[in-house]
Amino acid sequence: MRMLLLLVSLAITSQVFSQQNDEKDLRKLLQDQQEAWNRGDISSFMKGYWNSDSLMFIGGKGVTYGFRNTWERYKKTYDSREKMGTLAFDLLHFIPLAADAYMVVGKWHLTRTVGDIGGYYTLIFRKIDGKWLIISDHTSQG
Template structure:
């Protein structure tokens, strides 16, 4: 009986530790994206996204599919430092949906000389090949 209780306790502890570690990794990924954006480095910012044709970005102009198309969209819409401004993320919810899937809901704000903008986002992140990446981004 003691062995069963010990095994259950170890399993629960390791699961909680993994969840805490994964959440911290995801928070770090989003912090790095914010820092990369604020350095004007869209290429580095995009490293948080899944480099797949199945990546989905949903914005005010509709759905964009694929990493390359999403990158091109960012480069077109934010083609100057004035348009990029300074990005601030505020995470509202970081929820584990499965062992390899998280949903993040947050606010974004761009402080810019050409006019501030902001809104809400919902991200789906998956752990693929040992790395957490954004597989779906719905930003409004």
Template sequence: MRSLPLFILAFFLLQQTRAQDKDELAIRKILSDQTVAWNAGNIEAFMKGYWKHDSLMFIGKSGVTYGYQNTLMNYKKNYGSAEAMGTLVFDLVKVQRLSRDYYYVVGKWHLKRTIGDVGGHYDLLFRKVDGSWVIVADHSS
């Protein structure tokens, strides 16, 4: 009878691990979908990974931008052609659960372009909003 509490504990720990794995896979899929969209030249589809909200925060070389629409317009302004967009590759360095509703992601990005390659690092804060994972903060350098 003493093994019943241990069994119950093991069961709940296993369920939590499965949920974490499911969430991490969902986040990795968002990043993969973004890469596919970018490489197809579709900035709007790339932006589906972001929180469609005025509180979205993007930090880049020009400073802080707030809001989904402003972030979208910056992407369109800075990457308005196939030559400027190039081919995107993400290299994940760290995917870490912070809580039930937040993940922290660190990685490298690289654009192979005919006009000159560029790249850098990024860190993303993902939040589960209405049952879906979205990027609520992006710091790319």
């Protein structure tokens, strides 16, 4: 019985540490994206996304499928530093879905000379080849 309790305790402790490390990695990825955006570097910002035709970005105009199309959407919508502004994320919830999947809910805000905008987002991350990547991004404005 003692051995069983010890094994259960070790398993729980291991899972807690793993989740803490995953959350730390996800926070780092989002911080890197924020910094890339604020440098005007959409290419580096996109490194947080899954480079796949199966990537989904859901916004006010519907669903954009694929990495290339999502990148083009960002470049078209934010075609100047004035439109890009300064990005700030407010991370609200980290929800583990599976050992290799997380949902992150947060707020975003762009401070811009052409008018501030912001809203909320839900990101689904998968760990692919040992790296956390956004596989689905649902971003709302308002």
